[in-house]
Amino acid sequence: MINQEQAVVELRQVSKRFGNYEAIKDLNLSIRRGEFFSIVGPSGCGKTTTLKMIAGFDHATEGAVYLSGTSANHIPPYKRNVNTVFQNYALFPHMTVYDNVAYPLKLRKVPKNEIRSRVIESLKMVSMDQFLDRSPNQLSGGQKQRVALARALISKPEVLLLDEPLSALDFHLRQEMQRVLKHLQREVDITFVYITHDQGEALSLSDRIAVMKNGVLHQVGSPEEIYEMPQTSFVAGFIGKSNLIKGRMEGPTRFVSDAGLQAMTNEASNLSGEPHVYISVRPEKLRISKDDERYVNRLSAVFVEETYYGADRELTFREAGGTHILMKQQKDDGNVKFSEGESVDLFFRPEDAVIVKEWRS
Numbered sequence: 001m002i003n004q005e006q007a008v009v010e011l012r013q014v015s016k017r018f019g020n021y022e023a024i025k026d027l028n029l030s031i032r033r034g035e036f037f038s039i040v041g042p043s044g045c046g047k048t049t050t051l052k053m054i055a056g057f058d059h060a061t062e063g064a065v066y067l068s069g070t071s072a073n074h075i076p077p078y079k080r081n082v083n084t085v086f087q088n089y090a091l092f093p094h095m096t097v098y099d100n101v102a103y104p105l106k107l108r109k110v111p112k113n114e115i116r117s118r119v120i121e122s123l124k125m126v127s128m129d130q131f132l133d134r135s136p137n138q139l140s141g142g143q144k145q146r147v148a149l150a151r152a153l154i155s156k157p158e159v160l161l162l163d164e165p166l167s168a169l170d171f172h173l174r175q176e177m178q179r180v181l182k183h184l185q186r187e188v189d190i191t192f193v194y195i196t197h198d199q200g201e202a203l204s205l206s207d208r209i210a211v212m213k214n215g216v217l218h219q220v221g222s223p224e225e226i227y228e229m230p231q232t233s234f235v236a237g238f239i240g241k242s243n244l245i246k247g248r249m250e251g252p253t254r255f256v257s258d259a260g261l262q263a264m265t266n267e268a269s270n271l272s273g274e275p276h277v278y279i280s281v282r283p284e285k286l287r288i289s290k291d292d293e294r295y296v297n298r299l300s301a302v303f304v305e306e307t308y309y310g311a312d313r314e315l316t317f318r319e320a321g322g323t324h325i326l327m328k329q330q331k332d333d334g335n336v337k338f339s340e341g342e343s344v345d346l347f348f349r350p351e352d353a354v355i356v357k358e359w360r361s
């Protein structure tokens with residue numbers, strides 16, 4: 001259960017430099033007890049560095065990491081109530097599944113009987129209690145990751161850090177392990193801080209998501225907030241697909257694009273001083289027919305191509321400013337076919353035109 005009050009992990013004004021290179025810039029994050037929190041962003045944006053500072057394997061150049069309200073800057077990794085699961089499992093190859101999972105408890109000199117019951121309980125949670133005597137090289141990738149999870153959870157940490165734990169798995173196994181992780185997190189009620197560069201994975205697993213680029217935090221919010229109300233052009237383009245049209249605001253809800261498109265938008269009172277903004281319109285929000293009177297915005301474009309994805313198809317158009325516009329059409333929307341170069345009017349509602357800041361970082 002998520003406790004809204006207490007931050008179990010907090011980063012306050014954290015910067016991290018490697019020589020002259022600033023890998024993390026003034027990062028503020030507050031992770032709530034019991035939540036599934038993901039950090040997502042492209043390669044090199046600082047995800048692993050952030051995780052290492054929470055684990056204590058690396059230190060902030062400026063600012064501080066707090067664990068349950070206490071500054072952790074001088075607490076070594078083994079004294080933090082935090083465990084990490086890595087992408088490459090990091091199981092001991094010469095030990096059985098049982099001994100791998102028992103290892104953290106043996107180190108703490110827990111009585112043998114208790115070790116046995118806790119190892120079996122832990123392996124049951126990940127459906128691996130049938131494999132006690134196997135060695136890691138007799139397991140599949142997904143099974144190894146389950147054992148690594150059981151080992152990380154056996155000492156009941158307050159926070160489990162997961163660094164791209166599923167990235168070595170194929171598509172189907174990855175989906176299965178996503179379900180395992182989500183159920184497991186609810187069952188054990190431990191805060192998960194999950195790193196991924198896969199935005200779809202972050203959307204489907206998380207209670208909240210932090211989106212980073214080049215060491216800068218762009219937005220934190222629930223999956224719905226991040227997808228429906230992206231705050232920067234980067235977030236709009238990185239999380240899901242989006243049509244970004246550049247222009248300026250000429251009033252609180254009136255947008256004019258560089259190519260002259262006029263559109264009514266949602267409210268964006270805090271962006272009135274920006275020299276340029278974008279509107280972000282998701283591909284599934286565009287319509288070809290104007291039957292519904294709420295679709296007051298018209299975007300004239302020419303048809304470029306169609307891509308078939310089974311359950312739906314994606315139509316690509318080009319608007320007057322040269323920007324490619326994607327439209328996602330469900331199978332039941334009617335199979336209107338266009339020919340290349342044909343002029344088409346696309347329609348969207350004001351609430352589907354989300355104003356976002358241009359943010360270069």
Ligand SMILES: Nc1ncnc2c1ncn2[C@@H]1O[C@H](COP(=O)(O)OP(=O)(O)OP(=O)(O)O)[C@@H](O)[C@H]1O
Nearest residue numbers: 018021023041042043044045046047048049050197
């Ligand atoms: N020990 C180091 N010395 C110098 N630069 C480093 C060091 N560790 C990380 N960096 C740099 O800091 C930046 C952030 O690295 P980090 O590993 O946190 O990124 P990431 O978001 O986890 O990337 P990926 O998804 O590729 O793992 C990168 O530009 C990286 O090259």
